[in-house]
Amino acid sequence: MDEDSSHIDLIAGFKEQLWKYLPVAVYACNREGFIIYYNEAARKLWGRDPVPFQDKWCGFSRLYDKDGTEISAGENPLMGMLGNAPEGQQLELLGLRADGDYRRMLVMPGKIYSAEGIVEGIYCTITDISHRDETERKQAFFSSLVDSSDDAIISKSLDGIITSWNAGAEKIFGYREEETIGRPITLLIPPSRLAEEDHILSEIRKGNKVNHFQTVRVHKTGREIPISLTISPIKDKNGRIIGASKIARDITEQVRIQQSLAQYTQNLETINELIKSISAKMDVQEILQQVTDATTKLTGASFGAFFYNRKNEQGEAYMLYTLSGVPRAAFEGLGMPRNTSVFAPTFNGSAIVRSDDIRKDERFGKNAPYNGMPEGHLPVVSYLAVPVVLSGGIVIGGLFFGHREPAKFTADHEAIVTGIAAQAAIALDNSRLFEEVKALNVKKDEFIALASHELKTPLTTISGYLQIMDKKVTEPSAKKFIDKTINQVARLNRLIADLLDVSKIEAGKLIFEKEKFDLVALVKEMIESFRYINNAYNISFNSAIDVAYVTADKHRIEQVINNLLGNAVKYSPDNFNIEVRFELVNGAVKVIFKDYGIGLTQEQQSMIFSRFYRAENTNRVPGLGLGLYLTKEIINRHEGKVGVNSVFGKGSEFYFTLSLD
Ligand code: ADP
Numbered sequence: 001m002d003e004d005s006s007h008i009d010l011i012a013g014f015k016e017q018l019w020k021y022l023p024v025a026v027y028a029c030n031r032e033g034f035i036i037y038y039n040e041a042a043r044k045l046w047g048r049d050p051v052p053f054q055d056k057w058c059g060f061s062r063l064y065d066k067d068g069t070e071i072s073a074g075e076n077p078l079m080g081m082l083g084n085a086p087e088g089q090q091l092e093l094l095g096l097r098a099d100g101d102y103r104r105m106l107v108m109p110g111k112i113y114s115a116e117g118i119v120e121g122i123y124c125t126i127t128d129i130s131h132r133d134e135t136e137r138k139q140a141f142f143s144s145l146v147d148s149s150d151d152a153i154i155s156k157s158l159d160g161i162i163t164s165w166n167a168g169a170e171k172i173f174g175y176r177e178e179e180t181i182g183r184p185i186t187l188l189i190p191p192s193r194l195a196e197e198d199h200i201l202s203e204i205r206k207g208n209k210v211n212h213f214q215t216v217r218v219h220k221t222g223r224e225i226p227i228s229l230t231i232s233p234i235k236d237k238n239g240r241i242i243g244a245s246k247i248a249r250d251i252t253e254q255v256r257i258q259q260s261l262a263q264y265t266q267n268l269e270t271i272n273e274l275i276k277s278i279s280a281k282m283d284v285q286e287i288l289q290q291v292t293d294a295t296t297k298l299t300g301a302s303f304g305a306f307f308y309n310r311k312n313e314q315g316e317a318y319m320l321y322t323l324s325g326v327p328r329a330a331f332e333g334l335g336m337p338r339n340t341s342v343f344a345p346t347f348n349g350s351a352i353v354r355s356d357d358i359r360k361d362e363r364f365g366k367n368a369p370y371n372g373m374p375e376g377h378l379p380v381v382s383y384l385a386v387p388v389v390l391s392g393g394i395v396i397g398g399l400f401f402g403h404r405e406p407a408k409f410t411a412d413h414e415a416i417v418t419g420i421a422a423q424a425a426i427a428l429d430n431s432r433l434f435e436e437v438k439a440l441n442v443k444k445d446e447f448i449a450l451a452s453h454e455l456k457t458p459l460t461t462i463s464g465y466l467q468i469m470d471k472k473v474t475e476p477s478a479k480k481f482i483d484k485t486i487n488q489v490a491r492l493n494r495l496i497a498d499l500l501d502v503s504k505i506e507a508g509k510l511i512f513e514k515e516k517f518d519l520v521a522l523v524k525e526m527i528e529s530f531r532y533i534n535n536a537y538n539i540s541f542n543s544a545i546d547v548a549y550v551t552a553d554k555h556r557i558e559q560v561i562n563n564l565l566g567n568a569v570k571y572s573p574d575n576f577n578i579e580v581r582f583e584l585v586n587g588a589v590k591v592i593f594k595d596y597g598i599g600l601t602q603e604q605q606s607m608i609f610s611r612f613y614r615a616e617n618t619n620r621v622p623g624l625g626l627g628l629y630l631t632k633e634i635i636n637r638h639e640g641k642v643g644v645n646s647v648f649g650k651g652s653e654f655y656f657t658l659s660l661d
Helices: 003-021 040-046 077-082 130-148 167-173 191-205 252-280 284-299 411-472 476-506 519-533 554-570 602-607 627-636
Strands: 025-030 035-038 062-065 091-096 102-113 119-128 152-157 162-165 210-218 224-235 241-250 303-311 317-324 353-355 382-389 395-403 515-518 538-543 549-552 577-585 588-595 642-647 651-659
Touching: 025 040, 035 040, 040 119, 077 102, 077 119, 102 130, 152 167, 167 224, 167 241, 191 210, 191 224, 191 241, 224 252, 252 284, 252 411, 284 303, 284 317, 284 395, 284 411, 353 411, 382 411, 395 411, 411 476, 476 627, 515 519, 519 538, 519 554, 519 577, 519 588, 549 554, 549 651, 554 577, 554 588, 554 627, 554 651, 627 642, 627 651
Parallel strands: 538 577
Antiparallel strands: 025 035, 025 119, 062 091, 091 102, 102 119, 152 162, 152 241, 210 224, 224 241, 303 317, 303 395, 353 382, 382 395, 515 549, 577 588, 588 651, 642 651
């Protein structure tokens, strides 16, 4: 073999290998279209091995043009090569493989010539562009997402230079794309927050994402915008971090809703506090002031005023008023609001007046002498006036608010003030009732003091004469009547003494004369005399201690024991057992009186220590309802305690304590 022919062989071998393993799919057909050759890449692309001289034109099951229209087997575009179709042109086609997958490809057919220059067959190279196509589509999809997003989507380099800017960013920040690309992102950051960017970039360099970071950025006009930021690192295909993408959402509306919710909650709290506080108050001036202050604050008024109709002791009407937001001096010289057409609806309770600009209201400025606001009146443009009406329709006053700017009061403000006005009316009415009751109470106390004093004098005289008669009269039946009379007079005396004690307590004039004595001895002594008088009763005594020295007003403590023992007897009509016992509790002595009588409900127990209170079921038992009141006053003033444990229908345990010497 000469050198030339071995060279030729080498080249032929190279060609064969080249065709076979070329990464581009290549195949050839004869004039009839039968596939006569295909390489590895073509086999892979088709996903099958066509049988040479049997399969025609290509190895796909079906062919489509690039828009997806099927090309019938008889119209294979390669056929054109057999005629005059020019070579070197690319066709974009879709092929369906035997396994059901599609391939998008660029097909470039060419002609195979014989030595004589006749077209003997066709060859074809195919480039698979399915993958490229998908990437393109993905890119198109993403860029349309970025374009259409309402969020600002911005990318920046690791040194904070803006590299892309979408329409959303323009909408939020006001800059156009060309104004921002290449400029630092700090353009959008308020000076006080520049440190945030260092933090963000350092997180990004570490490969971390910054999620939903709420902050503030600046619009082109300088306006600050609350935004929520999510920033993620951008990596190149080797995973190196090369920048950051940033999604910014304008949360102005969200923040506004949050703030108005917070404001709403705060308003509710203020209203709640106010209502709680005024319903517990009895002082009119205080209620008026609190209501005025709270409503002025809630409506955002420059000032608020509460005019309240009152009657003095002579029954003459006058007006009380409180102010908020202005010193009293600002109103002092202005005279009370009169029944003008602006004020009338409020003072007669017929309507709420709310005006964005009261000067433009047709009712305004019609009355002499001012024909509008009097000289020196604070400027009022926005105006809100709400009548304060009792449930029976009686108007007790009005709440007035002013603001120097127009349109400051809304329907919400009107509703809030109306609600508070209704509560204020109740509170004011309660306080009026309370004041009336207080005045009556004073009168009653005066009467009790006077009556008991007036009763005491003749009674003392009667007692004196009875004593003389008792000595003089010897006839037994007459003596019996005199004894009975003396007993009844003694009872009357005790009642009057109790009444006098009550007035002394009210006047702060109950005086104690304290001495040291043995409480055990005193109680025993008194039980003895009780046993003597009420011999039907079985009064037991029990004590862990023999003596209990206390320093107290002995006469008053006697009165206490008398009351408690007396009640135990009085309120136990069907059970004659009474137990008295002593206990020691923390250095104090506790004396307990237990009976098995009618008992008391929980509600009654909470009332029995007040003046003149008597439980409903005690009507037939004589008494004024003063004993326990006096007992409590006396023991309290000895720094001791009084109490009761009782079960209705079962009996009661009353006790008092005194500290031991
Ligand atoms: P009075 O006995 O004159 O009515 P008190 O002040 O001593 O006045 O008592 C007030 C009320 O408490 C009585 O009217 C009665 O209803 C109730 N009460 C007092 N002691 C007892 C008791 N031991 N058992 C049941 N109820 C009692």
